[in-house]
Amino acid sequence: MPDTGKPFSVCGGSVAKPANSDLGHMRQKKKPDMLTEVELEFMNALWEVEEGSVRDVLTRLAPGRNLAYTSAATILRILDEKGFVTSEKSGKTLIYKPILAKDTYQTRSLKNLSAKLFDNTPAALVARLVDDEGLTQESLEEIRALLDRRLGDASD
């Protein structure tokens, strides 16, 4: 049965400290590579502002997003524990900064998608993308230019 030792916060529902210190005697938990849907929303906001407090991130979320301050603070704390962001105290406020770069995560997401849905063959992924009738001529030209540049780099 799981047991996590003595509690360090008392009744009243204070936000707990990072779970790594909390879990003390337990084995270090595995850090995930991928973001959940809500976390991605928060990371997009953070990538946009580059660094910011909970309130800064909350204001960047979609207008219809009715999220409590405490919930947003919890999501950012978990992102910190997972190693996707770093936090620094500025007065009484925690300022969060992304450690994970957006393009790094884009690459990781595509690799993940390719592995999960396209049998680890990126070519199949690109083929599916190009086959898509929704792709405009302009987008196709962009892809061609990107490939030409990449292939040019490779032959140099």
Add this chain to the structure above:
Amino acid sequence: MPRIETLINAYIDANIILFVAFIVWCLARAVVRHTRRRHDYVLHLKLTEGLMLAALISPVLAVLLVLLNGALFPQNSLNAADLAVAQFLEGRVAMEAEAFETLLSSRQTFVEQLAGLQTPLSKAIAAVLVLGFVVAVSRTVASVWHLRRLIRDSYVWRRFGRLDLRLSDEIAVPFSTRGLLRRHIVIPSGMLATPTDLRIALAHELQHMPRKDTEWELGLVLLRPFFFWNPAFIYWKKGLEQLRELGCDQVLLTRKRVSPRDYADCLLSVCRKAVSDTGAFNLVTPKVPFLSFGTAALGRRNHHALRDRITAIAGQGRSLGRSSAVFWPMLVVASLVIALGATTIRKPADWSQDRLMLSTIVNLERLETRNVLLSLSGY
């Protein structure tokens, strides 16, 4: 060390008591269904737990009943075998004395054969019981290990005394569980983004705490390897799980802090996520989920359970008042019936007058048969 025959006898008794208690529970629920409290799921739940406890302590109640009977009616036995012998001696059983005695001793014969693995059937039964026990224990250990890992990989959200509220990326359905010292409520982390669902799921899971539902679940999971084959245990446990959730829904809805509409929406939303979640682990684990799902999430049984729960939620919102006036009399009567059942299967302390008489009849019949055979053969 107790003799193997004693252990087998105790195991058979436990299974018989379980069957008797299950039938009594079905009858008690049928009675409640005919009263105006038929939709009082908290009453159904209390009755279910009360009868489970009655079944557990029935051997003690049986001893008390035997002592009481001995003091009030020393001539009357409460043992089923003694009662049957009395009926036979009064000529109400149309059977040969020897056949009747064989029938009476059939259980003892079966126990001896099973203990000594004397026949192919007894060997097969022993193999099935041992194999089933090992498989059930292995499944429980694997599930507890999985649960432990899931708790370890979750994130502490808040702490209240010995209760941890945790968030997990790996689950779609909130649940409650406990360790040796701490209790845990684990919520899918994505639920933080849906405040209404979060509030309902938390209120629901917190409702399980004072009711000790996680402790009940833990106890039943520990008993499962012993009764894995017993349909009474399987259906009774399933009934308890269903009533536990219905009772919890009812308590929350009668407090009027959540509307039935929001509650049903939350349930359906969790259900949608659970159906698309392929990583959900089997419910053999000692945890109390917000929504019970078997291995086949879209199966007919799950569909019916969800439909019943939504229907129950839609019809709620008014308080049914205290149920003590119905609960206690029913519990006492039903417990007495279970205790009486446990008394009748007890092994008689010694040979009664009736038993001695039956044995004498059997011996006389054997003697007569022998005399007839001897006279026919000319000796």
